[in-house]
Amino acid sequence: MSLTHRPRRLRRNPAIRRLVKETHLTVDDLIYPMFVMEGENTRVEVPSMPGAYRFTLDLLLKEIAEVYDLGINAIALFPAVPDEKKDVTGSESYNPDGLIQRSVRAIKQAVPDILVITDVALDPFTTHGHDGILDENGIILNDPTVEVLVKMSLSQALAGADMVAPSDMMDGRIGAIRQALDEHGYEHVSILAYSAKYASAYYGPFRDALGSAPKSGDKKTYQMDPANTREALKEVYLDIAEGADIVMVKPALAYLDIIAKVKEATDLPVAAYNVSGEYSMIKAAAQLGWIDEKKVMLETLTSMKRAGADIILTYFAKEVAQILGVHPRY
Template identity: 80%
Template sequence: MLQTHRPRRLRRNQTVRNLVKETTLTVNDLIYPMFVMEDANNESHKVEVPSMPGCYRFTPDLLLKEITEVYALGINAIALFPAILEHKKDDTGSESYNPNGLIQQTVREIKKEIPDIIVITDVALDPFTSHGHDGLLGEDGYILNDETVEVLVKMALSQAEAGADMVAPSDMMDGRIGAIRDALDENGFDRVSIMAYSAKYASAYYGPFRDALGSAPKSGDKKTYQMDPANSREALKEIALDIDEGADIVMVKPALAYLDIIYKVKEATDLPVAAYNVSGEYAMIKAAEEKGWVDGKKIMLETLTAMKRAGADVILTYFAKEVAQILGKDYS
C-alpha cells in the first residue's frame, strides 16, 4: 500500500500544534530596555518617546514604579540607558563614571527595592559625550580606541560598584572586553557578568533610540567602529575575540535583518546568544499597527519567535512588557 506523508495531521487543532511546537517564546527569554532621565527641576514625570509609541523616559522615582510593575509580570532582567542633562556632557564623557551619576544612583535604588531583578548597564560613551560618539575623538576626528577603553573601564567599575549584575559594552572598541574583565576581577567584581555587544552593526535601525537619549553623533557617523551591514564572517571574528577576552553572553544587534547572523553565531558558540530587537524594528511594527495595516500583537510575537528560532537565547526588546502581559508571568 502506498504510504502518504500527511504533515497536516500534526496541525489539525491548537492542542496538537502546541504538542509539537519547536520554538516557544517565554517571559524568561526577555530583557526589557528602559530609559531613565534627569530633570532639570527635579520634578517627577515620564515622557513618551515620539518615535517609539508606548516607550517612555522616566525620572528615577517613576522608573522604579515601572520596574516594580514589570517585575510582577515576570520580567526578570532590565537594561538601563541614561538621558542626562546637556550641561553634564563633555568631550571625554567624564560623567559616565561619576559614582553619583544618574545610572549609578538609579542602580542603587533598584537593587535596594527589588534586589532579585537583574540590572544590566550600558557601557558606552555616546549618552555622555558632547559630540555623540561612543569614544574619544582624536584631532582628526577619528575615534581613539585605547584611550576610550580606559574610560570604559572606569565606567564599568563604577556601575559594578553601584550594584549592576551585568555590564554590557556596546561601544565596539577593540580589546574592551578583556580590559573590563581584568578590571572587574582585580577589584573584587568577579561575579559581575559581561554581555558583549559583539556583532553590532552600523545600522539605520537605531534612529528612534538616539531620539530617546539625544545621543546621535553631531558629526560623521559610527562606521569606523560599528560593523558593515554587508559582512557576516566579520561577525564570527568579533564573537571569537570577545569570547577569548571573557564575555559571558554575546550579542547580535540589530536582530530582524540579521537573523542569518544570529544563526551563524549560535552555531559557532556554546555561550548564550542575545539578540537586540532594536528601536527601529519596534517603531515599524507600531507605526503599521497605528495605520491599521497589521495586527501588531501577532506581528510582535511572530517576530520575536523568529529571533528565538534563529538561535537567540535572550532577546532585548521594547515589546517585553506587552509580551509578558500576553503570556503571563507563570508561562515557562
C-alpha cells in the same frame, strides 16, 4: 490519494500544534530596555517609539516593580543625560553619583532580585555623540576610550550592577573590563558583550530617546558593515577569548542569519537586540491599521528565538509579559 506522509495531521487543531511546537517564546527569554532621566514625577513618551518612555527615577522604580511582578527578570538601563553634564571625553559616565549609578543603587534597593544590566558606551555622555574619545581630526581613539570604559564599568559595578554590557565596539574592551572587574573584586559581575553590532539605520528612534546621535560623521569606523558575516564571527570569537559571558547580535530582525551562525559557533548564551527601529516599524504600521500588532510582535520575536537567540532585548517585553502571563520563578 494514497499518501504515507500527511504533515497536516500535526496541524489539525490547536492542541496538536502546541504539542509539536518547536520554538517557545517565554517571558524568561526577555530583557526590557528602559530609559531613565533626571527630574521627578515625570514620564515622557519617546515620539518615535510609541509606548516607550523616559522615566524619572521615582517613576522608573514603580515601573520596574510592575514589570517584575509581570515576570520580567532583567532590565537594561540607558540614561538620557542632560547636555550640561556632557563633555568631549564622557567623564560623567563614571561619576559615582551620576544618573546611572544612582539609579542602579535605587533599583537594587527597591527590587533587589531583578537583574540590572548597564550600558557601557560613551555616546550618551559626549557632546559629539560618538562612543569614543576623538583626536583633533575627529578620529576615534581606541585605547584611551577603553580606559574610560573600564572606569565606567567599575563605577557601575560598585553601584550594584549585575551585568555590564559594552556596546561601543572598541577593540579589546571586553578583556580590559574583565581584568579590571576581577582585580577590584567584581568577579561576580557578568559581561554581556555587544559582539556583532552593526552600523545600522535601525537605531534612529533610540538615538532620539537619548539625544545621542553623532553630531558629525557616522559610526562606521567602529560599528560593523551590514554586508559582513565572517567579521561577526571574528568579533564573537575575540569577545569570548577576552572573557564575555554572553554574546549579542544587534540589530536582530535583518540579521537572523548572523544570529544563527553565532549560535552554531559558540556554546555561550546568544542574545539578540530587537532594536528601536524594528519596534517602531511595527508600532507605526499597527497604528495605521495595516497589521495586527500583537500577532506580528509575537511572530517577530519568535523568529529571533527560532534563529538561535537564547535572550532577546525588546521594548515589547512588557506587552509580551502581559500576553503570556507570569511565569513562575523557581
